[in-house]
Amino acid sequence: MEIDVNVRVAGGAGQGVHTVSNLLARMAVAAGYHFHVTQDYMSQIRGGRNSQSVRIGSDPVRAGRVEADILLAINPDHLPHVFPAVAPGGFALADIPSAEPPLFAAPLKEMAVRAGSPILANVAGVGAVAHALGIPPETADAVFAADFRGDFFDKNRTALRLGAEWAKDHLSKEVVERFRLPVRSSAPRIILSGNEALALGAIAGGCKFAAGYPMTPGTGILSVLANDGPMVGLVFEQAEDEIAAITMAIGAAYAGARSLVATSGGGFALMVEALSLAGMMEMPVVIALAMRPGPATGMPTRTEQGDLEFVLSAGHGEFPRLVLAPGSPEEAFDLAQHAMDLAEEFQVPALLLTDQYLADTVVDVDPDAFSVRPVRRHIVRGDSVPRTGDGRYLRYATTGNGVSPMAVPGEPGITVVADSDEHTEDGHITEDHATRIRMVEKRLRKGAMLAGRTLPPLFAGPPKGDLLLIGFGSTKDVIEEARQILAREGRYAAAVHLRQVWPFPGEELAGIVPRYKTALTVENNATGQLARLIRRECGVRVDGTISRYDGLPFTPEGVASEARRRVWEKNSIPG
Amino acid sequence: MGEKFDTGVENTWCPGCGNFGILNAVKKALEATGKEKHEIVLVSGIGQAAKLPHYVDVNVFNGLHGRALPAAAAIKMANPSLTVVVTSGDGDIYGEGGNHFLHNIRRNVDIALFVHDNQVYGLTKGQASPTSNVGWPGSLQRAGVISEPFPPLAVAMALGCGFVARGFAGDPDFTADLMLQAIRFPGFAFVDILQPCVTFNKKNTYSWYGKMAYKLPPDHDVTNRGKAFELALEWEERIPLGVLYRKERPTFGEMHPQIPGPPLSDRDTPEETVRGLLRRRLTAAG
Ligand SMILES: Cc1ncc(C[n+]2csc(CCOP(=O)(O)OP(=O)(O)O)c2C)c(N)n1
Ligand SMILES: [Mg+2]
Numbered sequence: 104m105e106i107d108v109n110v111r112v113a114g115g116a117g118q119g120v121h122t123v124s125n126l127l128a129r130m131a132v133a134a135g136y137h138f139h140v141t142q143d144y145m146s147q148i149r150g151g152r153n154s155q156s157v158r159i160g161s162d163p164v165r166a167g168r169v170e171a172d173i174l175l176a177i178n179p180d181h182l183p184h185v186f187p188a189v190a191p192g193g194f195a196l197a198d199i200p201s202a203e204p205p206l207f208a209a210p211l212k213e214m215a216v217r218a219g220s221p222i223l224a225n226v227a228g229v230g231a232v233a234h235a236l237g238i239p240p241e242t243a244d245a246v247f248a249a250d251f252r253g254d255f256f257d258k259n260r261t262a263l264r265l266g267a268e269w270a271k272d273h274l275s276k277e278v279v280e281r282f283r284l285p286v287r288s289s290a291p292r293i294i295l296s297g298n299e300a301l302a303l304g305a306i307a308g309g310c311k312f313a314a315g316y317p318m319t320p321g322t323g324i325l326s327v328l329a330n331d332g333p334m335v336g337l338v339f340e341q342a343e344d345e346i347a348a349i350t351m352a353i354g355a356a357y358a359g360a361r362s363l364v365a366t367s368g369g370g371f372a373l374m375v376e377a378l379s380l381a382g383m384m385e386m387p388v389v390i391a392l393a394m395r396p397g398p399a400t401g402m403p404t405r406t407e408q409g410d411l412e413f414v415l416s417a418g419h420g421e422f423p424r425l426v427l428a429p430g431s432p433e434e435a436f437d438l439a440q441h442a443m444d445l446a447e448e449f450q451v452p453a454l455l456l457t458d459q460y461l462a463d464t465v466v467d468v469d470p471d472a473f474s475v476r477p478v479r480r481h482i483v484r485g486d487s488v489p490r491t492g493d494g495r496y497l498r499y500a501t502t503g504n505g506v507s508p509m510a511v512p513g514e515p516g517i518t519v520v521a522d523s524d525e526h527t528e529d530g531h532i533t534e535d536h537a538t539r540i541r542m543v544e545k546r547l548r549k550g551a552m553l554a555g556r557t558l559p560p561l562f563a564g565p566p567k568g569d570l571l572l573i574g575f576g577s578t579k580d581v582i583e584e585a586r587q588i589l590a591r592e593g594r595y596a597a598a599v600h601l602r603q604v605w606p607f608p609g610e611e612l613a614g615i616v617p618r619y620k621t622a623l624t625v626e627n628n629a630t631g632q633l634a635r636l637i638r639r640e641c642g643v644r645v646d647g648t649i650s651r652y653d654g655l656p657f658t659p660e661g662v663a664s665e666a667r668r669r670v671w672e673k674n675s676i677p678g
Numbered sequence: 679m680g681e682k683f684d685t686g687v688e689n690t691w692c693p694g695c696g697n698f699g700i701l702n703a704v705k706k707a708l709e710a711t712g713k714e715k716h717e718i719v720l721v722s723g724i725g726q727a728a729k730l731p732h733y734v735d736v737n738v739f740n741g742l743h744g745r746a747l748p749a750a751a752a753i754k755m756a757n758p759s760l761t762v763v764v765t766s767g768d769g770d771i772y773g774e775g776g777n778h779f780l781h782n783i784r785r786n787v788d789i790a791l792f793v794h795d796n797q798v799y800g801l802t803k804g805q806a807s808p809t810s811n812v813g814w815p816g817s818l819q820r821a822g823v824i825s826e827p828f829p830p831l832a833v834a835m836a837l838g839c840g841f842v843a844r845g846f847a848g849d850p851d852f853t854a855d856l857m858l859q860a861i862r863f864p865g866f867a868f869v870d871i872l873q874p875c876v877t878f879n880k881k882n883t884y885s886w887y888g889k890m891a892y893k894l895p896p897d898h899d900v901t902n903r904g905k906a907f908e909l910a911l912e913w914e915e916r917i918p919l920g921v922l923y924r925k926e927r928p929t930f931g932e933m934h935p936q937i938p939g940p941p942l943s944d945r946d947t948p949e950e951t952v953r954g955l956l957r958r959r960l961t962a963a964g
Binding site: 129132133246291292293294295299306308309311312314331333334335336339340343346347348350351353354355358359360362376377384467470475477478511513514515516517518519522523524530531 | 687714716717724729732736737739742745748750752753756759777778781934935936943944948949955956957959
């Protein structure tokens with residue numbers, strides 16, 4: 104990438120870190136650039152040490168960087184912690200009495216007071232950073248106009264301009280020249296997070312009922328459903344707990360509404376009995392699970408991919424399920440539609456497995472990148488409801504592919520009987536063992552059909568060689584950038600991204616893995632759950648795992664250096 | 679009355695079980711609504727009581743132990759034209775599903791709840807339920823029940839439930855009338871039904887309930903919340919039957935902006951609307 108500037112904004116909760124990154128990101132887009140925002144925040148409402156990184160690039164940016172080219176420390180107390188991450192040649196701004204380059208003392212508070220509001224110190228900081236990037240203050244006017252009215256609009260504009268003027272007088276020439284973004288033409292872009300994209304995808308997929316109980320980092324999905332959902336007649340309700348949330352979704356599904364719940368690992372743990380209910384009752388329900396580090400409450404605002412094995416085996420008894428793992432906001436939009444559709448077609452629970460990193464990552468996307476497919480309903484009505492000779496409808500009729508035509512209550516002349524006990528074809532409790540066998544096999548036939556619709560993994564890189572990197576979900580673009588970093592050094596690795604982890608795309612993977620001298624999974628967990636899954640499902644050799652479990656996401660450089668160390672450096676031991 | 683919704687499904691209750699009286703009452707009340715079988719949904723959890731929906735020829739959602747109420751509330755939200763009735767056990771509603779009992783009273787979705795209150799876990803063979811009396815010898819309570827009983831009507835009163843009543847399995851006609859009133863009541867309507875368990879509860883028998891229970895006099899003022907609360911607490915000496923309290927307030931379906939309109943199953947998703955939601959997140963070019 105020609106231009107690649109990473110701006111880190113650090114401050115306490117409630118100090119406007121989010122405002123800064125949001126403003127900068129939108130200014131960058133208006134100036135014709137792309138961005139990627141990652142959040143690093145603590146589970147506190149006030150105080151704490153939060154930061155957001157806005158990585159600005161001339162190409163679409165899809166992963167973060169550790170080193171900051173520009174650091175804006177809104178809270179100077181955080182300097183000792185964040186200053187060491189400033190890259191060589193970079194600089195930092197903080198509201199301190201005096202400093203030596205590369206640290207500059209910017210009187211942010213004073214400028215904010217002059218602009219008319221002491222809370223605008225962060226906006227003055229943006230003005231200074233924007234000046235260093237060569238983005239003129241006018242660029243922000245349209246952004247402010249969308250957010251603020253009257254007096255506050257004027258104060259924001261003033262604060263930003265004061266910051267820019269200060270930077271003109273105080274930042275050294277080298278600094279300003281080094282980071283100046285060349286003028287480019289710009290196009291409108293859609294700005295959204297992984298959570299937003301997933302929720303909008305569910306809406307596009309015909310979701311009409313959603314319930315949830317707030318749990319970071321899944322809450323953002325609920326916000327979109329509650330706030331944007333009404334436009335398509337979606338009913339949202341905050342449930343008294345996660346058990347109620349999923350049971351409500353299953354009830355609504357029984358009544359014919361495409362339904363979704365969103366949560367994190369702890370909430371999903373409470374939903375597990377009802378997941379099994381959806382399996383038994385054959386109710387379509389979509390569960391969005393944004394993972395965070397566990398066990399128990401773990402690290403509420405951090406990231407991890409520790410629940411893979413949990414979601415694959417959650418729920419007592421044997422029943423088919425779909426588990427998708429989007430790797431980017433666009434993919435979250437796409438797969439959420441897919442999950443809504445397949446859950447109904449096969450009458451199974453479907454999971455969308457993300458994590459805090461993807462949930463909170465914000466990027467700019469080409470509006471045309473979102474494909475909105477027409478919603479195709481799979482419920483039967485009127486004359487298409489099959490009836491027995493005596494006019495009854497059998498909710499669990501035996502069929503060749505295991506999928507029984509699904510009617511919903513309210514259909515004249517018939518009743519819909521759904522049961523969590525083992526049941527007969529007409530939905531009534533049975534303890535007949537022959538019926539039990541037929542019903543088990545019927546449900547499993549649906550699983551086999553579902554497997555036939557498995558989304559193949561996405562592959563990039565040479566068809567064979569030294570190294571294959573394998574990931575699922577949010578690591579997609581991090582691994583891709585790591586692959587590109589290595590390629591620039593003449594180290595050619597291939598990468599596989601699993602966007603569906605169940606039914607497992609075992610055949611495809613078994614064909615790919617053995618073509619490489621070393622195969623490593625890249626997993627945001629400590630024990631290499633994906634590696635175990637691949638070995639179990641494909642019977643192929645996986646040499647080890649590049650793992651991270653400190654609660655933070657991978658960076659491309661981090662993955663690349665691990666790959667270098669294990670594969671290309673002398674006497675390296677894979678694994 | 680009551681034959682309209684008969685089914686041929688084999689019944690597995692003990693002979694003499696109080697559930698039979700409740701089943702008769704449910705069938706009578708449903709028939710009296712004038713609704714057809716496709717317009718009614720019976721929802722239950724798990725337990726002997728929770729098998730009731732299988733014996734009535736209407737739509738059935740027989741879900742998990744304790745989880746009848748959230749399913750029922752959502753079915754009504756998804757399609758308000760359905761008549762949704764929950765019929766389940768005391769363990770199911772007050773024990774395993776206690777949180778849903780509390781919050782669905784608050785939510786005030788227009789559904790009716792009938793609790794078969796036999797003061798015991800019948801299906802699992804005689805353990806104490808939340809409503810078992812202190813000293814009652816449950817199969818897992820070696821020293822008898824120690825905890826104070828859960829007072830369902832008083833809890834419902836405290837939470838502002840708009841329809842609070844108590845019936846008795848030994849008087850199906852009387853109970854059917856309460857049920858019909860509950861189904862017709864706009865909002866969350868609750869009927870606790872005293873139910874003898876002939877197998878596992880040798881204390882709270884037909885004759886015990888017969889001695890303890892009395893019908894509220896016709897001049898009882900169902901709008902007097904203070905009086906109703908007092909009656910809801912009566913248990914030790916005698917047990918009131920009938921409608922204790924009745925007060926309408928706007929239902930969830932009337933208050934929730936997205937519920938009025940066609941059932942959720944019939945709502946479409948125009949591509950242009952979805953594009954519009956994406957465009958809300960558009961940032962302008964410079
Ligand atoms: C999660 C869960 N826990 C426990 C059970 C076992 N169980 C089934 S019914 C029941 C209690 C039933 O009591 P009640 O609701 O009063 O119904 P009754 O049989 O007395 O009519 C229990 C504990 C279960 N099915 N599911
Ligand atoms: Mg009971």
